[in-house]
Amino acid sequence: MALNTRSIGNVGVLDLHGRFDAHVAPAVIEWYGRLPAPQIVVNLVDVTFIDSSALAALAGGMKRCRQRDGDLRLCALQQPVRVIFELTRMHRAFEIFATEAEAVASFTR
Amino acid sequence: MRIAIVTPYPPSQGSLNEYAFHFIRFLRQKPEISEIFILTDRLPDDAAYPPDTVAQPGLAPLHIVPCWRFGALDNALRIVRTARSLAPDIVLFNIQFASFGSSKPSAALGLLAPAMTRAVGIPTIVLLHNIMETVDLKSAGFGANPLVERLIRTFGAITTRALLSADLLAVTIPRYVEILEHKYGATNVLLAPHGAFDEAPPPSFEPPPGPLQIMTFGKFGTYKKIEPLVEAFRLLRETRRDLELVIAGTDSPNAHGYLEAVRLANVDLAGLRFTGYVAEEDVPRIFQDAGVVVFPYTSTTGSSGVLHQAGNYGRAVVLPRLGDLAELIAEEGYTGEFFAPENAQSLAEALARLLDDPARRRAMGTQNYLAACGLPMAEVVEWYILHAQNVLTVRNARRAARRREFVKR
Numbered sequence: 435m436a437l438n439t440r441s442i443g444n445v446g447v448l449d450l451h452g453r454f455d456a457h458v459a460p461a462v463i464e465w466y467g468r469l470p471a472p473q474i475v476v477n478l479v480d481v482t483f484i485d486s487s488a489l490a491a492l493a494g495g496m497k498r499c500r501q502r503d504g505d506l507r508l509c510a511l512q513q514p515v516r517v518i519f520e521l522t523r524m525h526r527a528f529e530i531f532a533t534e535a536e537a538v539a540s541f542t543r
Numbered sequence: 544m545r546i547a548i549v550t551p552y553p554p555s556q557g558s559l560n561e562y563a564f565h566f567i568r569f570l571r572q573k574p575e576i577s578e579i580f581i582l583t584d585r586l587p588d589d590a591a592y593p594p595d596t597v598a599q600p601g602l603a604p605l606h607i608v609p610c611w612r613f614g615a616l617d618n619a620l621r622i623v624r625t626a627r628s629l630a631p632d633i634v635l636f637n638i639q640f641a642s643f644g645s646s647k648p649s650a651a652l653g654l655l656a657p658a659m660t661r662a663v664g665i666p667t668i669v670l671l672h673n674i675m676e677t678v679d680l681k682s683a684g685f686g687a688n689p690l691v692e693r694l695i696r697t698f699g700a701i702t703t704r705a706l707l708s709a710d711l712l713a714v715t716i717p718r719y720v721e722i723l724e725h726k727y728g729a730t731n732v733l734l735a736p737h738g739a740f741d742e743a744p745p746p747s748f749e750p751p752p753g754p755l756q757i758m759t760f761g762k763f764g765t766y767k768k769i770e771p772l773v774e775a776f777r778l779l780r781e782t783r784r785d786l787e788l789v790i791a792g793t794d795s796p797n798a799h800g801y802l803e804a805v806r807l808a809n810v811d812l813a814g815l816r817f818t819g820y821v822a823e824e825d826v827p828r829i830f831q832d833a834g835v836v837v838f839p840y841t842s843t844t845g846s847s848g849v850l851h852q853a854g855n856y857g858r859a860v861v862l863p864r865l866g867d868l869a870e871l872i873a874e875e876g877y878t879g880e881f882f883a884p885e886n887a888q889s890l891a892e893a894l895a896r897l898l899d900d901p902a903r904r905r906a907m908g909t910q911n912y913l914a915a916c917g918l919p920m921a922e923v924v925e926w927y928i929l930h931a932q933n934v935l936t937v938r939n940a941r942r943a944a945r946r947r948e949f950v951k952r
Contacts, residue, residue, distance in 0.1 A: 486736045486918045486922075487918060487922075489926075490918055490922040490925065490926075493922075493925055493926065493929060494922075494925065497925070497929075521717060521720055521733070521734045522733055522734050522735070522926070523711070523733035523734075523930065524926075524929075526930075526933050527929045527930070527933060
């Protein structure tokens with residue numbers, strides 16, 4: 435799975451593709467550690483599968499950001515991924531946006 | 544966050560004691576947790592719980608409060624009273640349907656505790672390890688005839704509704720979420736991974752030298768019946784002498800005297816060994832010494848702690864072909880050799896397939912180890928903290944809204 439990262443202003447954006455699972459989670463956690471600002475948007479538009487290790491990686495990233503007065507926000511969840519968030523009730527823990535633009539803009543409000 | 548956890552806790556031998564031990568071991572390491580109260584069952588003869596010997600800076604202080612007794616009818620009242628006096632921010636229940644008693648009244652009345660706790664204003668989360676819809680009541684020691692079974696199912700449904708009045712109810716199998724949402728229209732149910740108990744380095748996948756051990760672990764006599772396993776062991780001993788059968792654990796609280804009766808009926812059988820209660824520090828050795836771990840279940844209740852432990856120690860497993868267990872294996876990435884439930888011949892054949900093939904045992908142990916590594920308990924605990932924080936945030940927001948409304952009037 436490809437791990438593409440970029441910045442929009444102070445916000446670090448992570449684009450993930452395909453399966454987001456235990457094989458990808460360590461690279462994502464490692465990326466958090468290199469970010470200068472604790473404001474992250476994870477774009478899940480091309481993610482087709484997510485497992486518990488990936489959810490744990492996202493939850494860990496969110497906790498880390500919030501401890502530094504930032505946040506990790508999600509956008510563009512596809513139906514199979516949204517189902518997992520709802521099943522685990524993690525959709526109540528994260529701020530989730532329909533588009534990347536909305537997620538990035540939410541940091542400036 | 545000050546949290547109270549209602550659960551059996553070692554050295555109590557109540558079901559789920561081991562899960563609680565590991566859950567709390569990781570929970571107390573989290574900076575969000577300032578204090579933990581374990582509302583646990585009284586030990587036989589009111590013996591005292593051992594002092595907390597691992598207390599140190601950075602770990603949340605642990606207070607063990609024995610306030611209920613397995614089988615008593617007033618457990619819910621006692622738990623609520625104790626919770627009120629301690630005033631935690633939230634109460635977590637680590638339970639299954641027979642946590643509070645082996646008789647129907649004591650089991651059912653105890654399960655009212657989450658609803659009653661919430662009714663007095665304390666937020667509650669229930670981690671329910673099985674649901675009534677998937678329990679084989681006959682095998683679990685309840686329901687002697689169909690009428691009684693139907694009656695129990697009706698009361699079970701009522702009890703489930705009561706449990707669902709908690710702020711959140713967590714289960715560890717996706718199908719349980721579906722059942723609770725469809726049958727009860729529940730909107731507060733969530734899936735939480737079971738979690739791996741130990742973050743141990745990769746184990747040795749080879750059993751130690753000496754007789755090859757077939758091991759089973761748990762609390763026996765209700766839905767874990769060892770007679771077919773002992774019979775299968777007899778069949779295997781006819782052709783191979785280099786085997787040992789280890790029965791590790793105790794009677795189920797619902798089946799006092801069960802293991803002793805089996806032992807007395809098989810005193811002639813060489814290589815059969817009963818360990819009795821296995822202390823926490825002896826658990827790794829018990830699993831590491833085993834060549835194969837057997838699950839002699841006649842039904843499943845959804846609790847998969849032993850399977851996770853077998854995985855942690857990289858052991859090959861032999862399981863009955865029961866719907867729930869097969870599903871669990873498939874969903875969590877485990878693999879095993881299967882046998883027809885309660886069929887000694889089928890079990891002996893399944894065991895022989897593994898005993899005769901060390902490479903297959905090793906491959907199976909490796910896959911189970913990788914499956915058990917899936918999500919460490921430390922991460923699972925983080926999920927519960929997140930859910931607890933959300934419950935508290937929603938409650939506080941509602942309270943603030945009510946205050947504003949009151950001021951307006």
